[in-house]
Amino acid sequence: MTIAPEMTDVHAIVEQVWSSFLGDEEPLLPAYDADGPFGADDAWSSAVSIHGGWTGTVTIELSKNLAFSLTRLMMAMDESEALDDAEVADAVGELVNMVGGNIKSLMPGPSALTLPVVAAGRAAHSSDLREVSRFDARWAGEPVRVSVHSPS
Amino acid sequence: MAPASFELIASLVLRETSIIYEPRKEYLVEARLHPLSVQAGCSSIDEYVQLVMRNPVERQKSIDALTINETSWFRDNAPYQAFTETMLPALLAARADRRRLSIWSAACSSGQEAYSIAMLLDQHLPPGWTVDILATDVSTAMLSRVQNARYSQVEMNRGMPATSLVKYFNRAGTEWEVVPSLRSLVRTRHLNLAEPFPMIGTFDLVLLRNVLIYFDQPTRHGILRRIHPHVASDGYLLLGSSETTLDLPADLNAMWDREQIGRVQAHRPATQAASTIAVPRPHPHIASGSLTGARP
Amino acid sequence: MTQRAMIIDDSRAMRSILRRIITGLDFETAEAGHGQEALDLMEAGFAPDLCLIDWNMPVMDGYTFITEVRKRPEWRNVTLMMVTTESEQGQIVKALAAGAHEYVIKPFTPDAIVEKLELLGLSGKGIPA
Ligand SMILES: C[S@@+](CC[C@H](N)C(=O)[O-])C[C@H]1O[C@@H](n2cnc3c(N)ncnc32)[C@H](O)[C@@H]1O
Numbered sequence: 188m189t190i191a192p193e194m195t196d197v198h199a200i201v202e203q204v205w206s207s208f209l210g211d212e213e214p215l216l217p218a219y220d221a222d223g224p225f226g227a228d229d230a231w232s233s234a235v236s237i238h239g240g241w242t243g244t245v246t247i248e249l250s251k252n253l254a255f256s257l258t259r260l261m262m263a264m265d266e267s268e269a270l271d272d273a274e275v276a277d278a279v280g281e282l283v284n285m286v287g288g289n290i291k292s293l294m295p296g297p298s299a300l301t302l303p304v305v306a307a308g309r310a311a312h313s314s315d316l317r318e319v320s321r322f323d324a325r326w327a328g329e330p331v332r333v334s335v336h337s338p339s
Numbered sequence: 340m341a342p343a344s345f346e347l348i349a350s351l352v353l354r355e356t357s358i359i360y361e362p363r364k365e366y367l368v369e370a371r372l373h374p375l376s377v378q379a380g381c382s383s384i385d386e387y388v389q390l391v392m393r394n395p396v397e398r399q400k401s402i403d404a405l406t407i408n409e410t411s412w413f414r415d416n417a418p419y420q421a422f423t424e425t426m427l428p429a430l431l432a433a434r435a436d437r438r439r440l441s442i443w444s445a446a447c448s449s450g451q452e453a454y455s456i457a458m459l460l461d462q463h464l465p466p467g468w469t470v471d472i473l474a475t476d477v478s479t480a481m482l483s484r485v486q487n488a489r490y491s492q493v494e495m496n497r498g499m500p501a502t503s504l505v506k507y508f509n510r511a512g513t514e515w516e517v518v519p520s521l522r523s524l525v526r527t528r529h530l531n532l533a534e535p536f537p538m539i540g541t542f543d544l545v546l547l548r549n550v551l552i553y554f555d556q557p558t559r560h561g562i563l564r565r566i567h568p569h570v571a572s573d574g575y576l577l578l579g580s581s582e583t584t585l586d587l588p589a590d591l592n593a594m595w596d597r598e599q600i601g602r603v604q605a606h607r608p609a610t611q612a613a614s615t616i617a618v619p620r621p622h623p624h625i626a627s628g629s630l631t632g633a634r635p
Numbered sequence: 636m637t638q639r640a641m642i643i644d645d646s647r648a649m650r651s652i653l654r655r656i657i658t659g660l661d662f663e664t665a666e667a668g669h670g671q672e673a674l675d676l677m678e679a680g681f682a683p684d685l686c687l688i689d690w691n692m693p694v695m696d697g698y699t700f701i702t703e704v705r706k707r708p709e710w711r712n713v714t715l716m717m718v719t720t721e722s723e724q725g726q727i728v729k730a731l732a733a734g735a736h737e738y739v740i741k742p743f744t745p746d747a748i749v750e751k752l753e754l755l756g757l758s759g760k761g762i763p764a
Contacts, residue, residue, distance in 0.1 A: 204741075207743060258648065261649075278648040284691070288720025288721055288722060289722055291721075300720070
């Protein structure tokens with residue numbers, strides 16, 4: 188049997204990260220888009236791995252629009268200021284770091300957290316990893332998916 | 340939102356809690372109801388208000404969203420410092436024969452106030468003493484939170500010293516749970532401050548913080564009158580930092596002494612007013628019907 | 636005298652969030668992307684009253700940074716506050732034992748930082764909070 192974080196716990200963690208940094212005027216709404224809510228072209232993804240008492244990978248995928256607007260919110264920049272990819276990568280990386288660190292604390296420890304890896308595009312998972320938990324949501328109409336993979 | 344919807348919601352909240360939402364606070368009501376409205380699948384706030392009027396579950400949710408539950412551990416810090424440094428030593432001396440303290444967190448919200456006091460007592464109460472902490476609120480959702488004694492990461496960050504976090508909490512999934520030894524000190528009870536109080540006894544310390552500001556003046560005055568017999572004659576009443584400056588009518592003013600302790604002002608039952616406690620004299624400027632502050 | 640804070644985090648976005656909170660309290664700030672960079676700035680003369688320290692960072696992590704600062708008597712008055720996603724009870728105990736004064740778990744709201752600094756008696760202006 189694989190030990191996996193509960194979907195409700197993943198939801199609670201994502202919700203807290205969202206409302207702390209992105210304000211709570213706009214709620215994060217759970218969504219159920221079976222095929223994944225967005226195309227590969229306009230997505231960003233970031234991942235951290237957990238090694239130790241429990242081993243797995245936490246991944247966040249989100250639409251490019253969402254990646255840009257949350258970067259602007261975190262950096263307190265307005266629409267007129269240009270954003271470069273490094274800034275978006277940094278913000279999206281910090282997001283998965285916060286979610287991943289909190290998921291780590293739910294699992295058997297002690298474990299260590301890697302630094303985030305960020306890419307433009309959807310995430311690719313190696314074939315020896317299996318998805319054990321997933322949370323899909325929309326924020327201001329834009330999709331975000333948080334998934335947890337662990338070795339099968 | 341439409342003025343009619345605002346009026347419906349404002350009068351609902353007033354009826355249930357005595358909390359006043361003035362017409363210029365429409366934006367606040369909208370901001371607080373918006374997430375609920377979206378969650379319920381309504382296309383506008385007005386549509387959601389209609390739902391609230393028909394649906395008791397949504398009604399309770401909207402009341403809970405509109406009672407401001409904002410709180411934190413050791414809120415404002417100074418009152419808690421004054422408690423450990425001045426009030427507690429004085430009470431320990433005064434109660435040396437009984438060795439028992441009782442404390443009331445009126446308008447306890449999710450319980451941070453009650454458990455903050457419980458932590459200080461755990462650290463400073465000499466062996467052989469007992470303590471009873473009563474936590475009351477008008478919101479039943481808040482009372483069950485106090486009983487569950489579980490707090491999110493975000494709530495834990497707000498004012499909880501790291502040393503106390505590791506000492507008084509255990510991890511419970513994504514939340515932190517107060518240890519049983521502290522939970523056993525706190526009991527809860529439903530109590531609407533705007534109505535006559537049930538028999539709850541007297542307390543050595545009453546915390547009535549950050550709640551009077553939401554009421555109109557007659558309600559505030561009514562509460563300060565009715566709470567008087569529940570504060571021991573040598574006990575303390577602590578209000579929120581913005582609430583100590585509220586204007587009081589002369590007779591009510593005479594019921595309370597103000598004592599500056601460090602950076603906080605404590606209210607203490609006035610010694611010469613002892614005879615007026617049982618039968619408060621109506622103040623000439625206040626209609627006698629509003630003395631209790633209770634609403635029909 | 637104005638108090639100084641060093642923000643140590645490998646994420647620019649996180650440093651930006653913390654900087655806005657801390658400058659709002661009238662602290663003067665410096666930033667570092669990892670523990671070694673922060674030590675270098677301190678060696679070079681930036682004398683912080685407060686350090687806000689992430690745990691997981693490249694080059695030198697926040698835990699090592701704390702143990703390094705605690706080895707140096709001239710830095711004994713620097714207040715050290717972890718601001719990290721590491722949230723196991725054991726990690727908090729470990730950081731406190733190494734010399735951290737406070738611990739904030741990410742995610743946090745701005746109030747959390749302000750309230751923790753109040754607990755520590757730091758307000759930015761050098762007047763006790
Ligand atoms: C802002 S919180 C204050 C919590 C805590 N005392 C503090 O200072 O942090 C206000 C609380 O008052 C409660 N409240 C509002 N109206 C009330 C009433 N009529 N009777 C009792 N409690 C009431 C709310 O439910 C809420 O939990």
